[in-house]
Amino acid sequence: MTNIVVLISGSGTNLQALIDAQEKGVLHANIAAVISNRPGAFGLERARLAGIPTEVIDHTGFESREHFDQALQERIDAYQPTLVVLAGFMRILTEGFTRHFLGRMLNIHPSLLPKYQGLHTHQRAIEAGDSEHGVTVHFVTPELDGGPNAIQAIVPILPDDTADSLARRVQAQEHIIYPLAVSWFAEGRLRMDNDTCVLDGKVLPGSGYLLDTRP
Incomplete structure (x- = not known):
C-alpha cells in the first residue's frame, strides 16, 4: 500500500x-506519519488519536529556511513515502x-487557481x-500555488456571504476532494507529467478535474 506523509501547521481538518x-x-x-512545524498544532492530537506517528520540527529553531527544509526533507525521507501531502x-x-x-x-489551496494565490482568498x-x-x-x-491542478470544486458565492460563511462551504468541499485526489495518486490513476496532470491516461485541462457544486 502507498505510504504518505502529511505535513500540517494547524488544526488539521483536512488531515482528519x-x-x-x-x-x-x-x-x-x-x-505513515504526520509532521508539524508548530508544536501546538491540534492536528498532532488528531494523528495521535488515530495511532499515527507524529513528529515536530519547529521552524523557529533553524537559522534559515534552507536549513529547516533540509531537516524536514530528511525526516520525510526516513518514512520512504510515495506521496507527501500538504494539509494546511x-x-x-x-x-x-x-x-x-x-x-x-500535493497541496490544497482555497481558491480556483490560478486565481487568488496566497492568503485571504475568500475575502x-x-x-x-x-x-x-x-x-x-x-x-x-x-512556483507558489502554481503547480498543475488535479481537481477543483466550485462553490457559488451567495449575496449575503461573508468570508467566514464562504470559507465554511469551501472547507466542506476540501474534505471531499483531497481524499479523492490522494486516492487517485495512490491507485496510480493520477500523475504529474511535466506541467500537466494526467488522470486515467488522459491529460486534464488547466483547471483539473471539475467538481461543480453550483445549483
Missing part, C-alpha cells in the same frame, strides 16, 4: 478527512525541497464581485 477516509477503507493509502502547512517551501519531491507532493473573491469561488488540489512546484 484523510484519516476518516482511511478508516472507512476509501483511501487506499497508509498515513503554512510554510513557503524552498526550490530545492520542492524539486526533491517534484511529482509526488478577495467577495471583494472582486465574483459569482463563484472554490478550492484546488494541485501538485507542488517551485
